[in-house]
Amino acid sequence: AQKVTQAQTEISVVEKEDVTLDCVYETRDTTYYLFWYKQPPSGELVFLIRRNSFDEQNEISGRYSWNFQKSTSSFNFTITASQVVDSAVYFCALSMNPYNQGGKLIFGQGTELSVKP
Amino acid sequence: NAGVTQTPKFQVLKTGQSMTLQCAQDMNHEYMSWYRQDPGMGLRLIHYSVGAGITDQGEVPNGYNVSRSTTEDFPLRLLSAAPSQTSVYFCASSYFGGSNTEAFFGQGTRLTVV
Numbered sequence: 001a002q003k004v005t006q007a008q009t010e011i012s013v014v015e016k017e018d019v020t021l022d023c024v025y026e027t028r029d030t031t032y033y034l035f036w037y038k039q040p041p042s043g044e045l046v047f048l049i050r051r052n053s054f055d056e057q058n059e060i061s062g063r064y065s066w067n068f069q070k071s072t073s074s075f076n077f078t079i080t081a082s083q084v085v086d087s088a089v090y091f092c093a094l095s096m097n098p099y100n101q102g103g104k105l106i107f108g109q110g111t112e113l114s115v116k117p
Numbered sequence: 118n119a120g121v122t123q124t125p126k127f128q129v130l131k132t133g134q135s136m137t138l139q140c141a142q143d144m145n146h147e148y149m150s151w152y153r154q155d156p157g158m159g160l161r162l163i164h165y166s167v168g169a170g171i172t173d174q175g176e177v178p179n180g181y182n183v184s185r186s187t188t189e190d191f192p193l194r195l196l197s198a199a200p201s202q203t204s205v206y207f208c209a210s211s212y213f214g215g216s217n218t219e220a221f222f223g224q225g226t227r228l229t230v231v
Contacts, residue, residue: 103213
């Protein structure tokens with residue numbers, strides 16, 4: 001069965017601290033896709049990144065970076081020098097269909113990040 | 118550039134009432150889906166559609182009906198609301214058959230059943 005686990009329910013940091021959000025996934029498929037979404041207090045879901053199972057390169061986008069390790073089935077998300085605007089719920093998600101990568105997403109429980117000034 | 122539009126944004130229902138949550142997208146996406154978000158459980162797939170006239174069940178379909186008569190619209194119907202259906206509902210759409218695609222989500226509908 002496929003599953004995504006975000007063991008950290010809530011994280012609280014002080015502004016400018018670095019913070020890592022953990023995501024562990026389970027699937028027997030060799031082709032799969034991993035996503036991170038951000039849900040700010042306003043409630044919408046904002047796409048952050050997609051990674052396919054064949055690409056284990058880490059990615060950096062500004063203060064955001066992602067570490068994908070197939071050996072440990074993890075796709076962790078790090079925010080460097082956190083800011084108050086980073087306060088949100090972050091979801092990790094998994095899909096298996098190469099023809100519908102954005103469909104039938106399996107979500108983790110979400111991690112609520114609170115960045116205090 | 119509207120993207121995915123959900124209406125209403127908020128709704129209160131009495132137990133046993135019926136209603137339809139509306140979802141429309143203007144990106145010509147084949148795939149559309151409905152999720153519900155509950156505390157501590159992330160988002161769970163209710164129903165999905167890979168094109169007009171084609172729908173299928175997701176992880177938590179009981180108590181919900183869907184139909185897809187056009188590419189643009191994918192309404193979710195609650196025939197007899199129950200308190201267990203109190204949740205935030207998200208509609209999503211994405212390309213089907215393409216690579217490097219992600220789901221685009223609507224703003225959500227917060228439903229309370231009393």
